[in-house]
Amino acid sequence: MQSEMIRDDFAFFNHSDLVYLDSASTTQKPKSVLEAMDAYNTQYCANIHRSSHGLGNAATSKYETAREIIGKFLHVGDKSEIIFTKGVTEGINLVAQSYAKEHASCVIISALEHHSNILPWQQIKKPLHVIQTKENLTPDLEHFESLLAQNPNALVALIHTSNAFGITHPIKEMIALAHRYGAKVLIDAAQSASHMPINISDLDADFLVISGHKLYGPTGIGALYIKKDLHPLCNPYQVGGGAIMQVFYDHTEYLPIPYMYESGTPNIAGAIGFGAAIEYLQSVGYAYIAKHEQNIIAYALEQLSQIEDILFYTQVASMQSNISFNISNIHHHDLGILLDKQKVQVRVGHHCVQPTMRFLGIDGTVRVSVGIYTNKADIDQFIKALKRSIAMLKG
Ligand SMILES: Cc1ncc(COP(=O)(O)O)c(C=O)c1O
Structure with missing residues (x-):
């Protein structure tokens, strides 16, 4: 069987x-994920995007392959739209600090959001508007539309599948409605991605976040999708080595996204394990x-x-x-x-x-x-x- x-x-x-x-908290990990991480640590451990020796190139190539695997899994247009993060929480904080702080007038959320999709918006002091629910915790789409109409330049931040109650929002319809009013949309797919395919091109989300550990991968690694058209509007976040083209004492020229957001030595084994987890999921x-x-x-x-x-x-x-x-x-x-x-x-x-x-x-x-x-x-x-x-x- x-x-x-x-x-x-x-x-x-x-x-x-x-x-x-308790797989909604975190999933168990298949052997192929553990083996992929072990191989990095025991056979080709080196830093990435720095060292031009063979080991460094091997590690960089596997890390970038993981990005491609995740990009294809989510059906993105270009692999530069995938940024490695620590997980969903960090992905949402990144969007809050680098994009929403400057470009969103307020944030519209559903009544089912995880704290990770509430606190980052409070932190940047944006007004929060909560879509009312109808019976059975389903969103009242008429109320959603009235919030969109009253709040130009809103960012809509929606959980896809509720971690607490298992219900799934009609996100394709909600994204299309938000776009009709000029709002941008972030989708928290922490819970949905392990149960149903996510096709970003079809959904047309502007931002989307997933966590490796909820997809049979390791903890401490996740991915944030940012639509290419929005890259010019996104500011640096948690800056440092690895994110730059040139540094002067009075200013810095940054690399393009995703590298601008991956400063410092990232979770290399985690990214490689995440790629292996996605391959495992796809093989099932x-x-x-x-x-x-x-x-x-x-x-x-x-x-x-x-x-x-x-x-x-x-x-x-x-x-x-x-x-x-x-x-x-x-x-x-x-x-x-x-x-x-x-x-x-x-x-x-x-x-x-x-x-x-x-x-x-x-x-x-x-x-x-x-x-x-x-x-x-x-x-x-x-x-x-x-x-x-x-x-x-x-x-
Ligand atoms: C819907 C949802 N959003 C966000 C998170 C936070 O994810 P992470 O802990 O991987 O950052 C979780 C984790 O339980 C979740 O279920």
């Missing part, structure tokens, strides 16, 4: 008897991923829906890659502790969306998230452990 072969690719499952249902293929994950989620939802006193916060059918719930009169943290004791790893808490939780009148949920390696046995063990935990807590 393909799912068992996939599980074999992850060393974690060879030695662990834990049920891992989104057709399989979507079918497999939707089956697993549907299987979990079918059993969860039968549990007495379960509370969901959106339509059951719209939770695609993760499921958020509470059991009435039981605190999610108590469930988290008891599930952990039964070897089931889920995330409980506010999931970095405190304003959304406040809007719902709760302080958190239990979140179950899946990946390409999750199987039905994981769900069976989780449901059994959940039922036992509920029984214990309800006495």
Whole structure:
């Protein structure tokens, strides 16, 4: 069975008897990613874009190949549109400081945003406008349009798939609407990219961010896409060696993007591992991923829906890659502790969306998230452990 072969690719499952249902926080890493990083560290470790010796050239070539792999994966027009970052958080901060600070009048966000897509805009003191939600946490597109009409030169910053509630925004429609009013759009694809193909050319996003560690790659590496047309408007950020053409005591001439944004020695092994993770994901293929994950989620939802006193916060059918719930009169943290004791790893808490939780009148949920390696046995063990935990807590 393909799912068992996939599980074999992850060393974690060879030695662990834990049920891992927290892939939205970070994914496990396949052997090919670990091997690619190991090869860099043991066979051709050298700095990039500096040393003209053979080792340096080999490392530079692998690093730049990783950029190409990620560019093709996201269907960008030109690989210079891909900037390596530490992850989604750094990518959004970079856009805030280098672009939005000077060129955006305000920022329009959805009501489901991760703190990483709220704080960077507060930091540059831009007014934040929040799109109202309709029932089931879906965005009110009429309200969105009225915000766009009232706020020329806005930057729209939208989560693609909600990390906390698993629902996916209609971003193609929202990007087109924003563009009609002259706004630029940033998409936080931290959660969506591992579950569905992202085609930037088709979406026409202006900025888009992803993290390696949510795509079966290493931590501490991510990618930021900036549309080529906007490069002339983007200012330097975190400057230093590697970002420059010429330095004088009174001014500096910078290299073009992406190099202007990759000063200092970057996470070379991480970038190479990220490239290997994308190749791994592509070898599995989104057709399989979507079918497999939707089956697993549907299987979990079918059993969860039968549990007495379960509370969901959106339509059951719209939770695609993760499921958020509470059991009435039981605190999610108590469930988290008891599930952990039964070897089931889920995330409980506010999931970095405190304003959304406040809007719902709760302080958190239990979140179950899946990946390409999750199987039905994981769900069976989780449901059994959940039922036992509920029984214990309800006495
Ligand atoms: C939707 C979303 N945005 C941003 C982030 C932050 O990503 P990172 O920690 O990789 O910077 C996360 C991580 O959980 C996320 O789920």
